[in-house]
Every structure is written in C-alpha cells, then in structure tokens.
Amino acid sequence: MEFPEELKYTEEHEWVMVEEDLAVVGITDFAQDALGDVVFVELPEVGTVVEAGKAFGVVESVKAVSDIYAPVSGTIEEINDDLVDAPEIINTSPYEDGWMIKIRMADAADVDDLMDVEAYQALIAEES
Amino acid sequence: MKKTPLNQVHRELGARMVDFGGWDMPVQYSGVIEEHLAVRQAAGLFDVSHMGEVEVRGANALAFIQQLTINDAAKLVDGQVQYSAICYPEGGVVDDVTLYRFNGAHFLFCVNASNIEKDFAWMQQVLRESALTDVTLTNRSAEFAQIALQGPKSVAILAELTDVSLDDLAYYHFCEGAVAGEQMIISRTGYTGEAGFELYLPASAAVAVWQKLMAAGAPHGLLPIGLGARDTLRLEKGYALYGHELSRDISPLEAGLAWITKLDKDDFVGKAALVAQKAAGVPRRRVGLVMEERGIPREGYPLFAGEREVGFVTSGTMSPTLKLGIALALVEPAAAGLDGELEVAVRNRRMRARVVRPPFVK
Structure with a gap:
C-alpha cells in the first residue's frame, strides 16, 4: 500500500495535498482497499462551504455507504466530475485521478492539525 | 467466533x-x-459450511414435515429438493429452508446459519405438540x-x-x-x-x-x-434472504412466497393466520425496484409515492450486471403496481425508482 510523503492525512483516511491556499482532497489507498469496489460518489456543489471534521460527501462500495469528511474548512472550488461516471477511479488511482474536491481554505493553519505520513502509517498499523 | x-x-x-x-x-x-x-x-x-443441516427420520417423518412447513412436502419424490419455509402460528417466518427427500422416512433440511439453534428448538417444539411418534430430529450442522x-x-x-x-x-x-x-x-x-x-x-x-x-x-x-x-x-435474481425479505414480522404471502405457501394442504403451523391474511387482503407486497437516477437503494431506506410513505427497502445494492441500483422492497398493495414509479429517500434526497417484477437479471 502506498502513502505519498508529500501528503497530509486525517484519522478518517482522507489525504490532503496543499497547493498554496487550495487543499486537494481524496481518500487514501488504505480507505479504498477497505471499501472494496467503489460504485458511487456523491460530492458537494462548487461554492458549498465545508467545515473541518464534518462530512462533505459520500462514497459507496457495493456493500456499504461511508461518509467522507472535510480535512479543512473552506469553500469548494472544484470537484472531480470524472468520478460521477467512473467512481472506480478511486480504487485504481486514489491519489491522482481519484482526487475528489479542491477546497479554498478559510484558514491555512487547519493544515497544521493534519497528520504527516509517519503518523498516518502508525495509525493504520494500529487499526489493521 | x-x-x-x-x-x-x-x-x-x-x-x-x-x-x-x-x-x-x-x-x-x-x-x-x-x-x-x-x-x-x-x-x-x-x-x-455455516449453513445448518437438520435430519428428520422415522415412519412419521413426512407427516411431521407436513405440519412444520408451508410447502407440500408430499409432492417430493426420492432424490428431490423443495424450497419451503417454516412459520409461526401468527404467520411470520421462522426460516426459509430447502428440504431433501432421501426416502419417505428420511429427510434433510438445510437451514440458515444464524437460525440453526432457533430452528432446531422450534422443530422439537412442533414435534412435541404434534404428538407424533417415531420421528427423530438430529442437528447435524457441525x-x-x-x-x-x-x-x-x-x-x-x-x-x-x-x-x-x-x-x-x-x-x-x-x-x-x-x-x-x-x-x-x-x-x-x-x-x-x-x-x-x-x-x-x-x-x-x-x-x-x-x-x-x-x-x-x-x-x-x-x-x-x-x-x-x-x-x-x-x-x-430476486431471491429472499432471511432477516431482510423474511422475518418473524413478514409473512410468506407478503414476501412473494405465495408460490410455496400451500393453503390447500392439511393443517400446518401458521396456516390459519395465513388463510386469514389472504382473505383480508395481504397488507404489504414484495416488489422489485430499479433506480431511474444514479443512486443506490439500501436496506431500510423509506419509499414514497408523492408525500405518502408507502414502504421500505428490504435489500438493495448496485447490480454488477446492470450497473444500476436495484432493490427488493415491501410496500402497500396500492404502491405495488408494475411499472409504477416510487421515490426512494436516499439520505436527504428523493430518487426515482421503477417497480418491476424480479428477477432483475434474466
């Protein structure tokens, strides 16, 4: 399983890539593997205000429905429309083509509350 | 475990x-x-292997099974299998089962894993109350x-x-x-x-x-x-699963199992209640739903016809063959018409679904 070093992570298994005041968000390799085949993704509309720690969308596997949580607060700048027709991209490319949303951060300091890759890998080792 | x-x-x-x-x-x-x-x-x-197996032997094995189950076991020949169900006196379902006939004095039930102990205890109780002699029940699941x-x-x-x-x-x-x-x-x-x-x-x-x-x-x-x-x-294929389409609170007539509910055979546990339910009008119908919007119906999601809540999803999934959301559901008879449109409450939204007769995949 892969966990890129340059990303930040949440306890709910989202990843964040920070590009100045934009946060690109997806779910980790661990999360997609645990879910199994992803068959549906529900994302918020552009312009929606999201709050760190609150659910912003839903990802469904064949068997289960899971919330996805905003790692940082801000406004939805862009969503990955490709996931609507091809949600399985989340399984095949969780960190690249499978990105979900871009959040224009309200406070860049939110990023400081996220885990680095070592902390996230330690969390996974605990959970599995 | x-x-x-x-x-x-x-x-x-x-x-x-x-x-x-x-x-x-x-x-x-x-x-x-x-x-x-x-x-x-x-x-x-x-x-x-988690499924259970209960053997019935003895000269009165068939007579006992006829009292216990809702299908007509007398129709079975040696080497034949029958899909059947066991009901409570109130008409709810104890379990759905397959019944194997080796000969007139030797049968085997295959029962659901989570129901093994309940079923076996129920079979023993029905046997005691039947006063039939020369019937031996053995739980051979292990x-x-x-x-x-x-x-x-x-x-x-x-x-x-x-x-x-x-x-x-x-x-x-x-x-x-x-x-x-x-x-x-x-x-x-x-x-x-x-x-x-x-x-x-x-x-x-x-x-x-x-x-x-x-x-x-x-x-x-x-x-x-x-x-x-x-x-x-x-x-x-629209097959029922105990705990979803079938339960103590759902009768076989409601669950789409009228075809195995032989109300014209001699008395069996639940017959009177089922005859009465049929005469009064079966209160709910099992239907199939195919989503007309992108969305996956899940167990427990409520169903609406306009503003009126008319039932709920008993099992739902994304169909890997059809690549559409499909569901089995229990609804009021008025909402069960084929090709009718219902709405599934998926989280905070209503999504359109069409009523169909399963199987979803032929």
Missing part, C-alpha cells in the same frame, strides 16, 4: 474476513464485482461442510472430479456420489440463479475437496466467491 473447516484456506487466499452472524466468513477475495461477474460468466466456489459450485462452467468443472452422470441430475434434484474421492450429497441447487451445485460433505473432507475443485476450475475461470458477491448474485 465460529469457524468453518475452510477458515484457514480463506485466509491463505487473502480473503477479507467478517463476522457474519457469529461466523468468521470471507466477504471477498479479489473483489465483489470481479467475483460476481465470474459466477455469471464462468464459475465460482463458495464456502457455505458434521457437514457445504461447498457451492455455481456458474455456467460448473457442470464441466464438477464432471472432471466425479463419475456421477451430472446431465441426468435435474434442477432441484440430488444424488449421493463421490467427488474427488469423497462420498457426498451432490445437489443441483444454488442461490445465484446460475447452473450449479451444492455439495454436502463431511467436514473433514472439506479442505481436500475445495482444493481439487479450485484446481479443476482454474482453467475455466473459477474464482473463490465471498459473501459480498453471494448477496449481489441472489439479489439480482
């Missing part, structure tokens, strides 16, 4: 294991969709492993490991014979809607037989199949 004789085999195959009603069972190996499509297009191998081989290639695969003439074994019939050198019950039945077999064998032979089936099946595209795909396969 309870383990089947194949537990270690699943772990070696890299299965993801889950707690299924107290059993440590594989939910998936390579992935639910891949496994599902393998069964539809080639073949799949399922460990269903002795049996059960392996299901399902899919269009299943006949070719099994034929490589047995001398039994499989072409002579009709659907819902069984025989006793050797597979991979082990004596077992070979039953032409299944829960996928595909051609296939359910093999009842001694628990001690399960690992060897599984490995030989896997090896024989590999060139045919056989995959091991977990409970995830078992559920999507049965749902595409």
Whole structure:
C-alpha cells in the first residue's frame, strides 16, 4: 500500500495535498482497499462551504455507504466530475485521478492539525 | 467466533474476513464485482459450511414435515429438493429452508446459519405438540461442510472430479456420489440463479475437496466467491434472504412466497393466520425496484409515492450486471403496481425508482 510523503492525512483516511491556499482532497489507498469496489460518489456543489471534521460527501462500495469528511474548512472550488461516471477511479488511482474536491481554505493553519505520513502509517498499523 | 473447516484456506487466499452472524466468513477475495461477474460468466466456489443441516427420520417423518412447513412436502419424490419455509402460528417466518427427500422416512433440511439453534428448538417444539411418534430430529450442522459450485462452467468443472452422470441430475434434484474421492450429497441447487451445485460433505473432507475443485476450475475461470458477491448474485435474481425479505414480522404471502405457501394442504403451523391474511387482503407486497437516477437503494431506506410513505427497502445494492441500483422492497398493495414509479429517500434526497417484477437479471 502506498502513502505519498508529500501528503497530509486525517484519522478518517482522507489525504490532503496543499497547493498554496487550495487543499486537494481524496481518500487514501488504505480507505479504498477497505471499501472494496467503489460504485458511487456523491460530492458537494462548487461554492458549498465545508467545515473541518464534518462530512462533505459520500462514497459507496457495493456493500456499504461511508461518509467522507472535510480535512479543512473552506469553500469548494472544484470537484472531480470524472468520478460521477467512473467512481472506480478511486480504487485504481486514489491519489491522482481519484482526487475528489479542491477546497479554498478559510484558514491555512487547519493544515497544521493534519497528520504527516509517519503518523498516518502508525495509525493504520494500529487499526489493521 | 465460529469457524468453518475452510477458515484457514480463506485466509491463505487473502480473503477479507467478517463476522457474519457469529461466523468468521470471507466477504471477498479479489473483489465483489470481479467475483460476481465470474459466477455469471464462468464459475465460482463458495464456502457455505455455516449453513445448518437438520435430519428428520422415522415412519412419521413426512407427516411431521407436513405440519412444520408451508410447502407440500408430499409432492417430493426420492432424490428431490423443495424450497419451503417454516412459520409461526401468527404467520411470520421462522426460516426459509430447502428440504431433501432421501426416502419417505428420511429427510434433510438445510437451514440458515444464524437460525440453526432457533430452528432446531422450534422443530422439537412442533414435534412435541404434534404428538407424533417415531420421528427423530438430529442437528447435524457441525458434521457437514457445504461447498457451492455455481456458474455456467460448473457442470464441466464438477464432471472432471466425479463419475456421477451430472446431465441426468435435474434442477432441484440430488444424488449421493463421490467427488474427488469423497462420498457426498451432490445437489443441483444454488442461490445465484446460475447452473450449479451444492455439495454436502463431511467436514473433514472439506479442505481436500475445495482444493481439487479450485484446481479443476482454474482453467475455466473459477474464482473463490465471498459473501459480498453471494448477496449481489441472489439479489439480482430476486431471491429472499432471511432477516431482510423474511422475518418473524413478514409473512410468506407478503414476501412473494405465495408460490410455496400451500393453503390447500392439511393443517400446518401458521396456516390459519395465513388463510386469514389472504382473505383480508395481504397488507404489504414484495416488489422489485430499479433506480431511474444514479443512486443506490439500501436496506431500510423509506419509499414514497408523492408525500405518502408507502414502504421500505428490504435489500438493495448496485447490480454488477446492470450497473444500476436495484432493490427488493415491501410496500402497500396500492404502491405495488408494475411499472409504477416510487421515490426512494436516499439520505436527504428523493430518487426515482421503477417497480418491476424480479428477477432483475434474466
């Protein structure tokens, strides 16, 4: 399983890539593997205000429905429309083509509350 | 947690294991969709050893079974299998079962794993109250492993490991014979809607037989199949699952099982309640739903006709074959009309679904 070093992570298994005041968000390799085949993704509309720690969308596997949580607060700048027709991209490319949303951060300091890759890998080792 | 004789085999195959009603069972190996499509297009191998087996023997075995079950067991000939159900006096369902007739004094029930103890206790109670003599009930669940081989290639695969003439074994019939050198019950039945077999064998032979089936099946595209795909396969065919479409609170008439509810046979447990329910009008109907919008109906989601709540989803999934959301649901009779449109409350939204008659996949 892969966990890129340059990303930040949440306890709910989202990843964040920070590009100045934009946060690109997806779910980790661990999360997609645990879910199994992803068959549906529900994302918020552009312009929606999201709050760190609150659910912003839903990802469904064949068997289960899971919330996805905003790692940082801000406004939805862009969503990955490709996931609507091809949600399985989340399984095949969780960190690249499978990105979900871009959040224009309200406070860049939110990023400081996220885990680095070592902390996230330690969390996974605990959970599995 | 309870383990089947194949537990270690699943772990070696890299299965993801889950707690299924107290059993440590594989939910998936390579992935639910891949496994599902393998069964539809080639073949799949399922460990269903958690299912229970209860033997009924004795001169009054048939008379007892006629009182216990809602289908007409007198119609069975030796070597035949019947889908049936056991009801409470109030008409709710204790369990749905398959019944095997070896001869007039020897039958075997296959029952749901989570219901084994409940069913066996209920059978003993019905037997006591029947005052029938010369009937012996034996819970043989722990002795049996059960392996299901399902899919269009299943006949070719099994034929490589047995001398039994499989072409002579009709659907819902069984025989006793050797597979991979082990004596077992070979039953032409299944829960996928595909051609296939359910093999009842001694628990001690399960690992060897599984490995030989896997090896024989590999060139045919056989995959091991977990409970995830078992559920999507049965749902595409509209088969009921106890605890979802059937329960103590749902009668077989409501659940779409009128075809096995033989109200014209002699008295059986639940008959009076079911006759009364039919006369008064069955209050709810089981229907199939196909989503007309992108969205997946899930168990418990409420259904609406306009502003009126008319029922709920009993099982739902994304159909791997159709790539659409499908569901079985219980609704008021007025909402059960074929081709009618209902709305499924999916989280905070209403999504359109069409009422159909299952199977969803022919």
